[in-house]
Amino acid sequence: MAVDLRNATGADVRAACRRGELTGPTPGLALGYVQANLVVLPRDWAFDFLLFCQRNPKPCPLLDVTEPGDPEPKFVAPGSDLRTDLPAYRVWRNGELVEEPTDISKHWRDDLVSFVIGCSFTFENALLAANVPVRHIEQNVNVPMYRTNIECRRAGRFSGPLVVSMRPLTPGDAVKATKICSRFARAHGAPVHLGDPAAIGIRDVAKPDFGDAVEVRAGELPVFWACGVTPQAALMQAKPPFAITHKPGHMFLTDVRDVDLDGE
């Protein structure tokens, strides 16, 4: 890539995407800026999905929702264009992945509503800043994620299990992480569970449903957070005729600073 995007702004990363210079994953880029999940749906599916997010705020913390047809999320990234400003997308028809483009301009329609949803990178940065270790970052793999036996609150045509991510921590760090993450309600907030994985329907932490396994050391508890894969799972289950999401790991960079998500 032409410039070092690690210390760039969110707007710099979006511009690099728009120019076609960035088509890879975004973790570690524009450090300190909030990264977000993207879900795009036709308006006649948007009410149900907005309701699903409202009823399930821990896995689906909404940062911005656009008016139908408007590709600009005015509150988190004024001047941006969701059709061009992500590195890569996934296009879905009837619940099937049909394309992974780097630009969705040709798919755009006047009835599309975009949902910009908070992601765990925000609280992981806060944990690292407080010297709470994040194992999958240490091990340079993807975070382990699991389907649970906790059902999300259904909303219209959307339903599905809560998906969680897991980070192993000592009891002391688990308390510290809970305090820190409680401040980030719009980035999944406090953990939903800690300790016995079976209590939330996870048979084997060594076998995640998504992402990679990480080491849980002696004296550590597995700590579970609501995960942004939850809305994608609900989407795949509902099978709307048309939808667009970001490609996993290829997030939307906002103008919001991590610290600005700290608080209400």
Added chain:
Amino acid sequence: MAVDLRNATGADVRAACRRGELTGPTPGLALGYVQANLVVLPRDWAFDFLLFCQRNPKPCPLLDVTEPGDPEPKFVAPGSDLRTDLPAYRVWRNGELVEEPTDISKHWRDDLVSFVIGCSFTFENALLAANVPVRHIEQNVNVPMYRTNIECRRAGRFSGPLVVSMRPLTPGDAVKATKICSRFARAHGAPVHLGDPAAIGIRDVAKPDFGDAVEVRAGELPVFWACGVTPQAALMQAKPPFAITHKPGHMFLTDVRDVDLDGE
């Protein structure tokens, strides 16, 4: 009224409404249970209003939103019926108040979506429990409310000014109140302003736009909170062909305890 509803449950108060025994205001009833504002709209207006609440969470903290046609807010009051379980309602046509019934069964339609919205009674109870005085309760009048020059974030056909409520406090109590109310994000949360009323476009605190004036004593600051009248003002401005709200002060009693709104 047949029974003392002060120490009743939320369900007791709803049952009294349903039997037609309670048609008066609800402040002070079912102490410790969350009271809520009600807004009912046809489905084709519901997406815009849901988006308005999502974009303006401080004045419009959503506690529950029903599926179209379903009169039961399953998450905050399972088994309840929003058509009969409030003491009194207001029916609006094209932004005009046309009726104040005590039952809305005859107005019900299959396309109506109900929004149950948090209210300040929750945090006022918490303030009183912490020995922070609430002047309008002391003076036995309605809380003073003001239109501000802060515009809400527009959502489709809904827009309007932020309406705030005011409680005068000493600087020490203002800090204490801020700490307490920060815990109640779904009951308007922390204050939006304190001190100079002109800074948010209020000319004279002695002349509220809604409710009653209260005394601001020497050494006290006026402290301003986002207010649940905001969505009603947006509703009156948007003039949907049909809407139903609660009659002011005649709230919906949920099964949720005040303490359960403390936290995420």
